[in-house]
Amino acid sequence: MRVGVYVVVMPLIFYNMVALRQLMFVATMFTKQSKLFITSYSLLAARNRDATDRLMLSRRSFVCGSGMASSTLFVPSKTGNAADVYNSSLKIITGPEPSRLPALVYSPEGKEGKTSSPKAVLICLHGAGKNDLDAWDLANIKGEHAGFLPSLIANGLAPTEVIDNFVVIAPYSRGKASLYEESRRNVIDFIEWALREEGVGTEVPVFLFGFSDGATLAVELLTTGRFNGAVVAAYGFTGTLPKLAQERLKGIPMWVFHSADDVIFDVTCSDNLVRTLRKANQEDDRKTEILYSRFDSDQEGFTGSIRGHSTGITASKNAKVFEWLLSQ
Numbered sequence: 001m002r003v004g005v006y007v008v009v010m011p012l013i014f015y016n017m018v019a020l021r022q023l024m025f026v027a028t029m030f031t032k033q034s035k036l037f038i039t040s041y042s043l044l045a046a047r048n049r050d051a052t053d054r055l056m057l058s059r060r061s062f063v064c065g066s067g068m069a070s071s072t073l074f075v076p077s078k079t080g081n082a083a084d085v086y087n088s089s090l091k092i093i094t095g096p097e098p099s100r101l102p103a104l105v106y107s108p109e110g111k112e113g114k115t116s117s118p119k120a121v122l123i124c125l126h127g128a129g130k131n132d133l134d135a136w137d138l139a140n141i142k143g144e145h146a147g148f149l150p151s152l153i154a155n156g157l158a159p160t161e162v163i164d165n166f167v168v169i170a171p172y173s174r175g176k177a178s179l180y181e182e183s184r185r186n187v188i189d190f191i192e193w194a195l196r197e198e199g200v201g202t203e204v205p206v207f208l209f210g211f212s213d214g215a216t217l218a219v220e221l222l223t224t225g226r227f228n229g230a231v232v233a234a235y236g237f238t239g240t241l242p243k244l245a246q247e248r249l250k251g252i253p254m255w256v257f258h259s260a261d262d263v264i265f266d267v268t269c270s271d272n273l274v275r276t277l278r279k280a281n282q283e284d285d286r287k288t289e290i291l292y293s294r295f296d297s298d299q300e301g302f303t304g305s306i307r308g309h310s311t312g313i314t315a316s317k318n319a320k321v322f323e324w325l326l327s328q
Helices: 061-065 135-140 149-154 159-165 184-197 213-222 243-249 268-282 311-317 319-326
Strands: 003-015 021-031 036-047 090-094 102-106 120-125 166-171 207-213 230-233 254-259 290-295
Touching: 021 135, 021 207, 036 149, 090 135, 102 135, 102 149, 120 149, 120 213, 120 319, 135 149, 135 166, 149 159, 149 166, 149 311, 159 166, 159 290, 159 319, 184 213, 207 268, 207 311, 213 230, 213 243, 243 268, 254 311, 268 319, 290 311
Parallel strands: 120 166, 120 207, 207 230, 230 254, 254 290
Antiparallel strands: 003 021, 021 036, 090 102, 102 166
8 A cells, every 4th residue: 555645834823913933733644545644743833034932822712712703794593502493404413433523414405395315515614713612503603603604504594505405514623722633534534424424425526615724624634535625715824735735636626715804814825825726737637626716805894803814704605606516
């Protein structure tokens, strides 16, 4: 069995008004045949351009404490987090050991009057937060992840293109800052288990939708070749993808969203990603689409310490995104 080694440096960004310091990590190895990640973490310190060397408040703590979710502009149609409050087509599943990841699941087959099989599966990977409740918090329009697709589905605000065509599986990083802290093997194993649990056939395409930390994770998972494409909003890796990653991402369609005024993850992260992928795909005869929605300013009206970091919401509301996924 041939084993490829994939080393990626991913950022945990530390903020301060004066200086920036990064903790960058992740050495990931996986086999090409099994497509399963075996991940080990290493911690590398890096200084910013001004060569300052102060330890700053972590970006994740910054987001958790900023009241980001409560700043969304959606008017809640329902409140609470009990199963009977939300869309009856939603349920919670909990994966097997060792991770026992919980997830919120929507299936169009549970929708009243809907009898046809789903056309695709969408795995939603949320961003950072406290994540100290249960997976029903993903459905809460006032919760930490308000505005991201699962909460729109739960409250009758999602595009019909999603409601009618997709099984949506949204794992929840209970007790951790984000799914990025889960081992890649655990995430892959959970997704495969969930697809079997939901009776999804191998002929049904599976896509990823990642926001913020979830976007960075989504790009990593795409390198396994298991997924048919992705929507990536507010991507946060500051470096350039290694050559092996670029090679494995060839032929995989991606729609990237970012706002130029994002104060949490700089837009240059997505600029670099799109430029790299488009260049890599120029050498490929499959004519893969790498779309990029780069906004000049926050489309959801966020201001202050979270300005610009809302493209996961913008993408979730965009019906054309899901039409595009179905066309792949």
